[in-house]
Amino acid sequence: MAYRSIRERKARSILTVLGIAVGITAIVSLMSVGYGMEEAITDELSGMADIIQVMPGKITGMSYVVTGGFTDRDVKDLQRISGIKDVSAMTYDSVEVEYRNEKKTTFVLGGDTKDLESIYAEPVGLKEGRWLRENDYKGCVIGDYVANDFFDEVIHVNDKLLLNGDKFVVIGIFEKGDMMHADVDRNIFLTLRAAKEVLQTDEIKYVMVRVYDIDEAEEIAEEIEKVINDNHGLEDFATAMTMGSVLDQIGDIFNIIRGVLVGIAAIALIVASIGIMNTMLMSVMERTHEIGVMKAIGAKSSDVLTLFLFESSIVSLVGGVAGCLLGWGVAIALSSAASMMLPGMELAASVKPGVLLGGIAVAMIVGTLSGFYPARKASRMSPVEAVRYS
């Protein structure tokens, strides 16, 4: 009977189903894309689980305050800590680049060429030329954006650039960087010695440590902080982050993002539930006479209540299922659109069964709850008055 009445009021039922479906679509797709992003990043990072990043600064909440720079002594002390495979020091800062009389500002990054190769050159790849060697004192490798989009004219291998006035030869050009290496595009890579000279500093801005045993990473990170803090006589000079703690932080950030997404979706659902309530109230009004007849021929208040609740739960079940399917599709579409717009970034939506089931459950709960008030109103009608209503 509920089914008949839904079918009889086709247009309105479809609109109500659509309302619920849109809300559930929002929840399912946004959550799936969120999970997909998190998984993509986590996958990338867990391949680097043996890395400890050491930065001269303090992370408080979500901000990073730079406290200074490391010295060569810090690097030497780190190399003495047991369990550490290698230590690579890097420095970076902004630099003025001149190419064919055009000047721009970008970042220079210098470090041990072998280390830089394994961090950047191997995963991203070179499109032209070759990677730096330790004796390429006047050579540089540039990112895709620097080469193609930065200046009016495209830069090729063997072209010459001025970095803070010093002449360098381009010996290699990167492919476009992916999600994890997007910073490559706008950077210029030098040997550590050349970078120190161009930037006129001895300070090391970043140290990357590899450990032998991933399980010891946390302990070693603590030791690193202690050694450097002692060197500088400060409590919070250095921050050593294992990939594990980076993953934790990313997890936290994604929880916040997911919270916001779910909040947006919740608003959509509230609108949908008002829609259901409205539809059901109209249905109750319209069927006042019918309710009176049903009561006159022996329906109890609870029968009428059940009937209307059943009707709203069918509508919301259909809406929930449709929303899940739509959300699935939208999540896939969104992530492939994102992958297309950000080349190199492989983002697959992660549609979890739990999210789908949750979506249907939320639809049912919201739908049944918003159907409750109209249903109760219907069930409490006096049969005499309801029969007389026309």
Next chain:
Amino acid sequence: MIRTEHLSKIYRMGQIEVPALRDVSVEIEEGEFLAIVGPSGSGKSTFLNMLGCLDKPTTGAVFIDGTNTALLNENGLAEIRRNKIGFIFQQFNLIHTLNTLENVSLPLFFAGVSRAERLKRAAELLTKVGLEKRMQHKPSELSGGQQQRVAIARALSNNPEIIIGDEPTGNVDSETGTAIMDLLTALNREGRTVIIVTHDTEIAAHVPRVIKMKDGKVLD
């Protein structure tokens, strides 16, 4: 047996009290065929609603087979309506989204009878009222007389002792009206108590017992 004791019903319209029934005491024996007649506003429909447990009196009591229905709650009244009473309305009051067969089986649905059983019983009843060829039709596809016969079949579905009709011939032509009265007479012969409200004196003339009402009172 149905018995009313000093039944009165007062409707409140804002500040004004409108008495619809005043001190009505009537006894109706089992198997009687009774017509309540009177001008409009005489309280006959209100009285019928009390007898049919659709409404509660302001004061007084209605006893149906010894049960004082004035003391029952909503569910208790629904149960009596479902088990003992079959209603026939002037406007037929069929559910337009359901077909004939489903309309007739609806009271059985509320009584918790299985689908197969209620469809079987509904089919039997439709055959009894001569609509065996209209079982899949929607009410809108039937004539007034056919709709009223469906309503009668529906009133019979729970095999009630009492049939209550509020102007059952009021919306059909006189020929169909006669056919419906014949059907009600036949049901009365089966031993059921039939109570109808009518303002049609010709119809009332065919009914063994007539109660006349005026201004909420029963005239002797």
